[in-house]
Every structure is written in C-alpha cells, then in structure tokens.
Amino acid sequence: xxxxEANALRAVVEPFDRMAEKLDDCEVMGELLEMEEDEAQVxxxxxxxxxxxxxxxxxxxxxxxxxxxxxxxxxxNCYLTINAGAGGTESCDWASMLYxxxxxxxxxxxxKVQILDTQDGEEAGIKSISMLIEGAYAYGxxxxxxxxxRLVRISPFDSAGRRHTSFTAVDVVAEVDQSVDxxxxxxxxxxxxxxxxxxxxxHVNTTDSAxxxxxxxxxxxxxxxxxRSQHSNRDxxxxxxxxxxxxxxLDKKRKEVEKFYDPKGAIAWGSQxxxxxxxxxxxxxxxxxxxxxxxxxxxxDGELMPYIESYLKQKRGEES
Numbered sequence: 001x002x003x004x005e006a007n008a009l010r011a012v013v014e015p016f017d018r019m020a021e022k023l024d025d026c027e028v029m030g031e032l033l034e035m036e037e038d039e040a041q042v043x044x045x046x047x048x049x050x051x052x053x054x055x056x057x058x059x060x061x062x063x064x065x066x067x068x069x070x071x072x073x074x075x076x077n078c079y080l081t082i083n084a085g086a087g088g089t090e091s092c093d094w095a096s097m098l099y100x101x102x103x104x105x106x107x108x109x110x111x112k113v114q115i116l117d118t119q120d121g122e123e124a125g126i127k128s129i130s131m132l133i134e135g136a137y138a139y140g141x142x143x144x145x146x147x148x149x150r151l152v153r154i155s156p157f158d159s160a161g162r163r164h165t166s167f168t169a170v171d172v173v174a175e176v177d178q179s180v181d182x183x184x185x186x187x188x189x190x191x192x193x194x195x196x197x198x199x200x201x202x203h204v205n206t207t208d209s210a211x212x213x214x215x216x217x218x219x220x221x222x223x224x225x226x227x228r229s230q231h232s233n234r235d236x237x238x239x240x241x242x243x244x245x246x247x248x249x250l251d252k253k254r255k256e257v258e259k260f261y262d263p264k265g266a267i268a269w270g271s272q273x274x275x276x277x278x279x280x281x282x283x284x285x286x287x288x289x290x291x292x293x294x295x296x297x298x299x300x301d302g303e304l305m306p307y308i309e310s311y312l313k314q315k316r317g318e319e320s
Contacts (some may be wrong), residue, residue: 010136015066019059026052041212045197063187065136065305067310073174074140079240081130084121085148085167090158092121094151094166097300099129102145104302111135116208116224116236120197122159130223130240132175139174142309147273148171163279167272173247181250182242190214191234196225215239220244274307276300289314 026049033045069075078284084095107115112134119127131154133142148169155164176182196210210225222240224233276296277283284299284307285292291310293299299307 013064015059019056019063020213022052022059026056027256029129035088066311068309068316069137069140071140073176073197074143075086075133075137076100076139077132077175078139078142079116079143079171079173079175079243080142081171082126082129083169084126085169087164087166088169089121090164091125091166091168092123092125092127092156093130093157094125095127095168096125097119097151098149098168099126099131100305101300101302102131102133102142102223104301105142106133106135106138108302110140111138113309115226116240117226128173132236132240139172141170141305141308143174144308145170148271149315150272150275152275152277154278170265173243176246177245178240180246184215184238184242184245190216190218194225209233211237213241215241215245218245218246218248230297286310 026298029045029049029052031041033049036042036045041194059079065253081101082095082098084091087094095319103113114132114134116130116132118129121127144191148167153159158164191213192214193208194212195208209228209230210223211230212221212223213234214221222242222244223239224237224240224286227236234266273288274284274286274300277285278296282296283292283294284296286307289307289310291304291307293306295303
C-alpha cells in the first residue's frame, strides 16, 4: 500500500508543481512581450501565452477535482461490476456497451483494467462482468457510477426496427487492504469451483479453475475465472468479497442499504441514475445532477468526467 499511497500523493502534488512552473513561464513570456518591438513576434508570443494559460487552467481544474476527493478510500483502486437487467440480448448488448465505456474512461485516465470474471450473453453482449480498475483515485472518480443505467434506442436485434428500453446495473466498491477490519467467517461461505468459459487457453478451459464465493448472511456473490490457478482465482475473489462486505457493513450502519443496493436490485423503470437516449434524439442525462450532453457517442466513448465532477460537486454541497 506504500506504493499506492505514494502514487495518490503524487497525483496531487505533480499537477500543482506543473501549474506553478507554467505560471512562472507565463510571467517570463509576458515580460519578454513587453520588451518586444517586432509586431509579428508579439503576435506569435501572444498566441503562445494564451496556449500556456489554457494549460494552466486545465491543471487548475484537475486540482479542483482532486480537492473533491477527500473521503477515506477515494484514492484507492476499485472493483466495478456490470450486470445486465431483464431484456435478454438487448440488455446484454447494453452491458457490453457500458463495459466499453468504462474501459475507454480508464484508458483516458491512465488506469489499468484487469478483468476478473465475465459471463457472455446467449446471443450477443455480456450478462455480467467484474473488473479491478487500478490507478490513483479510481474509486473516488468511479463511485458516482453506482446505480442503474438506462438505454433507449432502435434495437439492432429487432427486425421490425422498434425502439427498446434496456437497463443495466453498475456496482462500484473500493479495494481495501488487510488493515481494514472485515470479519469473514469461513462457515458463512459457500465456495464453488467450475470450468472457466471464454478465451483463456487450453488449461483454463479444461480444468475447474474458476471460483465462485457466496457469503450466505449477506447474499453477496463474487467470482473470478481469469487466472490459470484456482488458488489465484480464490485469492482475488476473497479480496473482492472483502471490499463488498466492507461497503455492505457501512450501508447497514448508516441504515441506508436501499440507497446503494435496493435500487440496483430493481433493474427497471424509476430506478435509473442516468439515461442514454440514442433515438429519436441523442442525449445522456444524469437524473441526480441534471447534467446532460447531447453528444451521446462521446459519453459512450468514455467522456465521463463532466458527469463525475457534477456528482462530486453536488455531494460536497450537500455535506457542507
């Protein structure tokens, strides 16, 4: 955890250092422009100064965002799970679109994505997928995505070209280390092994290396099938269970279990946190903050930061 803590601190300090350096450069450029007599040189210098100040503003916005990430595990990695709702192939395809969206977002932020488990849809898409997203403030940024996401579009799977509405649930919990006290009683667990599905090589597909762990008191189920070793899959599944149980216990203490789990349990009308409309117009709207973007494709390509910032600012306002 020393390395991850250092990376989190570096993510705060480095933008400040870069901003201070660029501000110094702007000051020097301004002084040189005042002494410059050549008009062409002055015009070019002004363009360079504007470009430099634009970079300063971008770094300032990055620091402002980091100031909103002050909760206990905001700087941690996170587990993100996507589950398709009722609706068969259409919902499974929507789940795969969301997976692509979060993978693109992670790439934009320089995060590493490790797939832990995936279940393919019967015809297309995915029924569910679990992943570990590693990077400074991965949880702090992605915690806003927890909830039900709604898609409205002309279904490519409907020969009549009718408009369909699909729902998919996203769950996000912080990765926690051994210093976090989460009591897991072995007798409360049901551990099943099974043969992994999908790509992975001859060994993965011909041995019972995949592991599914069910925590009976809470009903939480985690599974991992992406490692060759059953022991490795069990270890990763236990870490994910620890993280989910910690979040579950926090919810119980706050007596707001329905805030995070019940709404996601009903993957249907009235429970969505965000709607993605592709027909008859394009719009992505967050129902908590009312932030919206008419360029739905850019959002599906991972442009999530405006939604994340709106959520964090609203949350900070509610707490103050």
